Amino acid sequence: KHILIVPGDGIGQEVTEVGKKVLEKIAAKFGHDFTYDEALIGHVAIEATGDALPAETLEKMKASDAVLFGAVGHPKYDNDPSAKVRPEQGLLKMRKELGLYANLRPIKLFDELLSASSIKPEILKGADILFFRELTGDIYFGEKGRKNNGDTAYDVAEYSRYEVERIGRKAFEAARTRKKHLVSVDKANVLESSRLWREEIQKLALEYPDVTVEYQFVDATAMLLIKDPKRFDVVVTANLFGDILTDEASQIAGSMGMLASASIGDGTGVYEPIHGSAHDITGKGLANPMASVLSVALLLDISFGMKAESEVVINAVDQVLKKGFRTGDIADETTDKSMILGTDAIG
Amino acid sequence: KHILIVPGDGIGQEVTEVGKKVLEKIAAKFGHDFTYDEALIGHVAIEATGDALPAETLEKMKASDAVLFGAVGHPKYDNDPSAKVRPEQGLLKMRKELGLYANLRPIKLFDELLSASSIKPEILKGADILFFRELTGDIYFGEKGRKNNGDTAYDVAEYSRYEVERIGRKAFEAARTRKKHLVSVDKANVLESSRLWREEIQKLALEYPDVTVEYQFVDATAMLLIKDPKRFDVVVTANLFGDILTDEASQIAGSMGMLASASIGDGTGVYEPIHGSAHDITGKGLANPMASVLSVALLLDISFGMKAESEVVINAVDQVLKKGFRTGDIADETTDKSMILGTDAIG
Ligand SMILES: CC(C)[C@H](C(=O)O)[C@@H](O)C(=O)O
Numbered sequence: 001k002h003i004l005i006v007p008g009d010g011i012g013q014e015v016t017e018v019g020k021k022v023l024e025k026i027a028a029k030f031g032h033d034f035t036y037d038e039a040l041i042g043h044v045a046i047e048a049t050g051d052a053l054p055a056e057t058l059e060k061m062k063a064s065d066a067v068l069f070g071a072v073g074h075p076k077y078d079n080d081p082s083a084k085v086r087p088e089q090g091l092l093k094m095r096k097e098l099g100l101y102a103n104l105r106p107i108k109l110f111d112e113l114l115s116a117s118s119i120k121p122e123i124l125k126g127a128d129i130l131f132f133r134e135l136t137g138d139i140y141f142g143e144k145g146r147k148n149n150g151d152t153a154y155d156v157a158e159y160s161r162y163e164v165e166r167i168g169r170k171a172f173e174a175a176r177t178r179k180k181h182l183v184s185v186d187k188a189n190v191l192e193s194s195r196l197w198r199e200e201i202q203k204l205a206l207e208y209p210d211v212t213v214e215y216q217f218v219d220a221t222a223m224l225l226i227k228d229p230k231r232f233d234v235v236v237t238a239n240l241f242g243d244i245l246t247d248e249a250s251q252i253a254g255s256m257g258m259l260a261s262a263s264i265g266d267g268t269g270v271y272e273p274i275h276g277s278a279h280d281i282t283g284k285g286l287a288n289p290m291a292s293v294l295s296v297a298l299l300l301d302i303s304f305g306m307k308a309e310s311e312v313v314i315n316a317v318d319q320v321l322k323k324g325f326r327t328g329d330i331a332d333e334t335t336d337k338s339m340i341l342g343t344d345a346i347g
Numbered sequence: 348k349h350i351l352i353v354p355g356d357g358i359g360q361e362v363t364e365v366g367k368k369v370l371e372k373i374a375a376k377f378g379h380d381f382t383y384d385e386a387l388i389g390h391v392a393i394e395a396t397g398d399a400l401p402a403e404t405l406e407k408m409k410a411s412d413a414v415l416f417g418a419v420g421h422p423k424y425d426n427d428p429s430a431k432v433r434p435e436q437g438l439l440k441m442r443k444e445l446g447l448y449a450n451l452r453p454i455k456l457f458d459e460l461l462s463a464s465s466i467k468p469e470i471l472k473g474a475d476i477l478f479f480r481e482l483t484g485d486i487y488f489g490e491k492g493r494k495n496n497g498d499t500a501y502d503v504a505e506y507s508r509y510e511v512e513r514i515g516r517k518a519f520e521a522a523r524t525r526k527k528h529l530v531s532v533d534k535a536n537v538l539e540s541s542r543l544w545r546e547e548i549q550k551l552a553l554e555y556p557d558v559t560v561e562y563q564f565v566d567a568t569a570m571l572l573i574k575d576p577k578r579f580d581v582v583v584t585a586n587l588f589g590d591i592l593t594d595e596a597s598q599i600a601g602s603m604g605m606l607a608s609a610s611i612g613d614g615t616g617v618y619e620p621i622h623g624s625a626h627d628i629t630g631k632g633l634a635n636p637m638a639s640v641l642s643v644a645l646l647l648d649i650s651f652g653m654k655a656e657s658e659v660v661i662n663a664v665d666q667v668l669k670k671g672f673r674t675g676d677i678a679d680e681t682t683d684k685s686m687i688l689g690t691d692a693i694g
């Protein structure tokens with residue numbers, strides 16, 4: 001199996017290094033032959049080549065069996081709304097070119113982290129949510145621009161039936177293997193694209209009579225995720241709503257630093273933390289690498305079908321937490337200072 | 348002063364009744380002469396006239412000094428994505444026709460409700476956020492429709508510089524009277540309308556050097572609101588992001604049933620709970636009327652300039668809570684069952 005490491009920007013570098021070490025350990029332990037290559041994306045790619053997703057990176061991605069991804073982004077562009085080239089363009093182009101239409105974001109709290117969240121332990125205990133975020137449509141990829149001499153800006157949100165159906169199907173299939181409960185999130189009381197979304201999910205529901213489907217508006221969902229996270233099993237939603245709701249839901253898992261994601265489609269799968277480049281802590285060795293390590297677990301499971309290997313990785317994270325080791329983001333007032341480790345040490 | 352009561356749908360009826368009684372009490376206590384009228388909107392208006400916002404209602408709104416609003420919505424339409432007439436159209440048309448471009452949503456926790464939230468008390472204590480949600484632009488009001496023989500649906504998100512400037516200015520002015528900290532929320536790393544938004548806020552910031560401005564992406568904000576609500580003072584954001592983030596933030600105040608909002612523009616102001624029609628509890632006398640009562644407080648303060656009267660109302664809510672009375676939504680395991688009251692009784 002050939003794995004492409006794409007660290008990207010900021011702490012992406014530090015955390016994928018740990019992820020790669022875990023892949024090497026797994027290969028040694030299970031006698032697999034993994035080969036590795038590396039490629040640039042985002043701000044570091046712009047600096048080196050002028051392009052946020054160089055053609056060479058895209059080719060390497062297509063030629064690999066899986067991609068372990070870090071993060072993209074740089075404050076420089078955020079504060080300059082008129083910048084023409086941006087790190088995020090690399091990420092979005094990758095998603096589109098690789099056809100990564102389904103972004104899986106499992107939200108599960110390790111028991112040891114029950115007290116690390118700002119939400120009460122009794123509300124959290126037992127919460128286990130699997131998000132399916134559509135990743136190659138919506139307002140991310142519709143036409144956008146300026147008009148009226150630049151005085152008006154617009155972005156078009158768009159969904160086709162086909163796009164909704166294929167992500168919906170993935171979510172229904174997953175619900176079948178879990179608690180058979182699916183929440184479809186939209187804003188059908190206002191948006192036409194949401195109404196089409198709901199129509200398609202309603203049609204699919206007829207094919208999956210064993211799955212209970214609930215329709216929620218995105219605003220109500222943002223509230224319910226905090227009020228009662230245990231009521232959710234599988235959630236399926238559009239690109240933008242998924243972006244917002246999964247970041248919010250990271251608080252259910254104690255910290256964004258614990259959350260991995262899998263982006264899948266018809267070709268190579270991409271595995272990455274849901275956290276971003278975090279330039280405020282970059283280079284300090286403070287980043288929590290567990291989201292990258294858990295991304296490795298998803299990679300092994302989903303792209304390579306290596307279930308046992310994947311479980312060994314998740315179990316390793318669990319053991320580290322059980323022994324009391326923490327990174328800063330998941331430490332709380334009860335944590336012994338000597339148990340708070342940096343990126344490498346905890347890796 | 349002439350006040351139009353527009354109860355709308357579901358629990359809107361029950362809660363505005365309590366709101367009106369509070370207005371009557373205030374008039375009696377302070378010797379004001381308030382007159383009242385009533386009008387239809389939403390599902391009840393569709394049933395009676397075929398129109399979600401009858402011309403008569405709109406005229407009455409324009410002719411009144413303030414509107415006390417309930418809620419709109421009905422599950423019947425939610426489950427029928429192809430319905431042509433919908434209750435929400437009445438709400439959106441009202442906002443547009445009355446030019447209600449600024450929606451103020453104050454999020455403040457009454458001390459007595461510290462334990463009613465799913466968020467830890469120590470995270471919440473002292474949180475006090477004022478949201479400015481833009482209310483007459485964005486993807487709510489851009490062109491929308493179907494194409495490709497109905498197989499694709501689209502919605503256009505749109506902002507002009509003028510629209511951003513006027514809501515931005517209101518937020519900066521409010522920040523000046525508070526902790527002088529403003530968070531502007533957008534998705535400028537992806538959306539062109541967000542980039543224009545950020546450009547305009549950056550320009551305004553030059554006029555308000557005494558206000559510290561922070562720019563956050565909507566996904567990060569959804570996370571930070573739960574992780575550390577105290578870091579926020581005033582927040583300004585677009586229509587859709589504001590819809591999602593304020594519902595989420597309701598958990599900071601213990602319950603959606605406690606949150607009032609003011610929609611203001613150049614003419615008549617509209618005051619309403621942020622909760623919806625809640626058909627699951629409609630007609631059962633279970634609804635928490637405090638959001639409507641606190642909407643009355645905002646109405647007295649903002650539309651009538653009656654500061655003392657407004658404070659009397661807020662204080663009354665505080666006293667009710669201090670005495671231990673609760674509605675179901677804000678009761679917790681420590682609440683004596685006999686202290687849990689229905690809508691009328693607590694009103
Ligand atoms: C960096 C940004 C463009 C991206 C997104 O909005 O999709 C990120 O927030 C994510 O969730 O992967």
Ligand SMILES: CC(C)[C@H](C(=O)O)[C@@H](O)C(=O)O
Pocket residue numbers: 189190219419420435438590
């Ligand atoms: C009912 C709905 C159209 C409305 C909105 O999205 O604005 C509601 O959620 C609100 O926040 O007032």
